[in-house]
Amino acid sequence: MSKLKLKPSDWKDYIGKEIGISDWYEVTQEEITEYGKLIGDMQWIHTDPYRAKKESPYGTTIAHGNWLISIVVPKLLFPLYRPINTGMIINYGWNKIRFPAPAPVGKRIRSNMKVTDVREIGNDAYDVEYEMTINVEGESKPCCVASKITRYYPS
Numbered sequence: 001m002s003k004l005k006l007k008p009s010d011w012k013d014y015i016g017k018e019i020g021i022s023d024w025y026e027v028t029q030e031e032i033t034e035y036g037k038l039i040g041d042m043q044w045i046h047t048d049p050y051r052a053k054k055e056s057p058y059g060t061t062i063a064h065g066n067w068l069i070s071i072v073v074p075k076l077l078f079p080l081y082r083p084i085n086t087g088m089i090i091n092y093g094w095n096k097i098r099f100p101a102p103a104p105v106g107k108r109i110r111s112n113m114k115v116t117d118v119r120e121i122g123n124d125a126y127d128v129e130y131e132m133t134i135n136v137e138g139e140s141k142p143c144c145v146a147s148k149i150t151r152y153y154p155s
Contacts, residue, residue, distance in 0.1 A: 001041065001049065001071045002015045003079070003080060003082045003083050004020070004080065004081035004082070004083050005081070005084050006008055006081050006082075006084065006086075007083070007085035007086060007154065008017055008085070008110045008124060008126045008152035008154050009124060009126065009127050009154075011115060011118045011152065012120075012126070012130045014115040014118070015115055015116070015117065015118055016115070017114065017115055018112065018113065019080055019113050019114070019115060019130075020080040020081075020112075020113060021079060021110060021112050021113075022075075022076040022077070022079055022080060022106060022110045022111045022112075022113075023079060023113070024070070024108035024109070024110050024137060024138065025075050025076065025108060025109055025110065026106075026107075026108050026109075027063050027103050027104065027106065027107055027108070027109060027138060028105065028106075029049060029061060029105045029106075030045055031047075031067075032047065032061060032063050032064065032067060032105055033047045035064060035067045035070070036064065039064075040065060041147045045061065045062060046054060046061055046062060046063070046064055047061065048061065049061050049102075052085070052146035053089040055134060057087070058102050058104055060104045060105055060106065061096070061104070061105045062102040062104050062105065063101060063102070063103040063104075063105065063143075065097075065144070067097045068099070068103060068109075068134055068143065068144045068154050069094070069097065069144070069146070072111065072132060072134075072146075072148065072151075073091070074108065076109075076111035076113075076134070077111070077113060077130075083152070085154055086152055086153065086154065086155060087153045087154055088151075088153040089151070089153070090149060090150070090151045090154075091148075091149075091150060091151075092127055092149040092150060093146035093148075093149050094104070094146055094147065094148055094149070095129070095148075095149065096145075096146060096147045097144070097145075097146040097147075098145045098146070099143060099144055100141050100142055100143070100144075100145065101136065101141040101142065102136075102143060103134070103143040103144070104123055104136070107136050107138070107139075108136070108137040108139055108149075109134050109135065109136055109137070109143065110134070110135060110137070111132055111133065111134045111135075112132070112133045112135070113130050113132050114128070114130065114131045114132075115128060115130060116129045116131045116147070117129040118128065119135050121151070123153075123154075124153075124154040125151060125152065125153045125154065126151070126152050127149055127150070127151050127152075128149065128150050128152060129147060129148070129149045130146070130147070130148045130149075130150070131146075131147055132144070132147070132148055132155050133145050
């Protein structure tokens with residue numbers, strides 16, 4: 001997949017358009033356990049494969065919802081485009097986040113990103129709102145649906 005090359009003002013041309021579907025990204029136990037250690041959430045549903053196999057309704061460990069949110073930009077969004085003439089990018093926030101289904105360890109996920117709104121905030125800086133859906137390979141229900149706002153400043 002070729003990456004889009006976008007400067008901050010280009011985003012307004014993408015309102016209502018999908019910017020792409022990311023490549024598949026595997027949810028690994030090692031990454032989920034490391035994330036759990038980092039944030040202090042070692043709940044067995046995420047970090048104990050043996051117990052999860054016996055006691056979890058999913059039969060395996062699952063990713064933390066916040067882990068999904070934390071990998072959106074570096075693993076699922078940035079592979080779709082390359083910022084040009086951009087001095088700084090910040091996470092402005094989230095409007096709505098839902099986790100309708102689990103992201104089981106050992107499965108692959110990918111994201112579909114659509115630009116829903118672009119607002120110029122002055123000095124050629126823009127707030128870009130994305131509608132994001134993260135799907136699990138082979139599953140009909142997404143594991144995450146969210147509205148994300150990113151602020152782009154020119155260089």
